[in-house]
Amino acid sequence: MSEFDFIASAQRTISMERDAVDSLLARLDQHFSRACQTLLDCKARIVVTGMGKSGHIGRKMAATLASTGSPAFFVHPGEASHGDMGMITREDVVIALSNSGNTAELVTLLPLIKRLGVPMISITGNPDSTLARAAVANLHTGVEMEACPLNLAPTSSTTTALVMGDALAIAMLEARGFSAEDFAFSHPGGALGRRLLLLVDDIMHAGERMPMVTPDTRLRDALLEMTRKGLGLTGVADESGSLIGIFTDGDLRRTLDHSVDIHSASIASVMTPRAKTVAQGALAAEALKVMEDAKINGLFVVDDAGKPVGALNMHDLLRAGVV
Known part of the structure; x- marks a missing residue:
């Protein structure tokens, strides 16, 4: 068996994901502005939800929002259908992540979210999907092809969702005038806290x-x-x-x-x-x-x-x- 070219494989993956991220720049439109204003107007917490790999990205997104001045937490959509829906209040905003935009566990929650009157922002790979149509703003993060050569494993699509989440968090940080001292109060432990809090x-x-x-x-x-x-x-x-x-x-x-x-x-x-x-x-x-x-x-x-x-x-x- 000939030696596999690991470097070439990595270069292809990185190039594909880089191109996927670059494509997001042209998609920043009124939907992104509306999403930001919706989050800025939120009187309570930002509830992030998603299944599978989108759920992992959602957890990171919630953590980033919370540490940069926008109170947020993650709710698993499967658990939401079995009691955790009670964690969402009428004053919250929901961010739902799904590459297909038609994930069953998330679609099931839509009537409940509507009944609460909670605004929902969707981050999907399909702007014509069920979630996208139900959202007050849809952030399109779709990719032409995953970095996975089988076009199966979520790779480029999770990267674009992650970057879009960071873009939201930093836009919120700047809009709120979030300072280094504010950041330190969210990170009191370790070297970071000492650098930002110690006088x-x-x-x-x-x-x-x-x-x-x-x-x-x-x-x-x-x-x-x-x-x-x-x-x-x-x-x-x-x-x-x-x-x-x-x-x-x-x-x-x-x-x-x-x-x-x-x-x-x-x-x-x-x-x-x-x-x-x-x-x-x-x-x-x-x-x-x-x-x-x-x-x-x-x-x-x-x-x-x-x-x-x-x-x-x-x-x-x-x-x-x-x-």
Whole structure:
């Protein structure tokens, strides 16, 4: 038996699914706008339903909608006929997925959905199907041929349905003005939650733990301050308490290269002026970006008046799981 060309098979599949997704662009019309407005007007939840592979896509769609500001959940159409229909209220909106548009389990629910007066959006591969005709808006996701060479296994059709669902979710996200902070409240666990919810105030070294000296402090004493506070840096503040500079471990190496006398030199003569800062109340992820962009390992947190209220370094961000 000759060796099978796996790469060629994968390339054909990807090309077919890519072309199927490209075809959706020309189908975005008033039906998509109507579907979006219907979802935006929904006073309760978005109920997504579908059988088989469409059901798997529907579960993902419901999860994406819910995590981007549009409360949604999935109901299996078979279970809906045996009690779960009670999960749907008159204030909801239904999204029904079916490639044929004539799936029996979904068609069975149509009279019940109509009696409740619940608007239904259909995502089908057949715009003339039973579901499409019953919907307030039908999103046509049909494909000429599945990526499956037998044209049997749902492949290209499930991909187009998945992409259309993402298009709906992102349109809703943008229309609602959904922010990164809103997203974080739906994802409080793990690194994502930490990056989007943790503030610099939560991890900064404040009060007596913040390394700070005055401009006339001798370099030797500034080094002692750095050692005591353990951040690898110290700030330099003037009489009004405003931050006028910073001195770091890197500055120390450069200072020693110039044979500066650490016992007599003042910190003002060797500090780096105009230190990088981040505003109090900023996300820890913002502090990380400032550090990465400037290629530094620490910075100060300042209040609205520009006065330092805390300091943090890369190790603090690592311990907090932001990095």
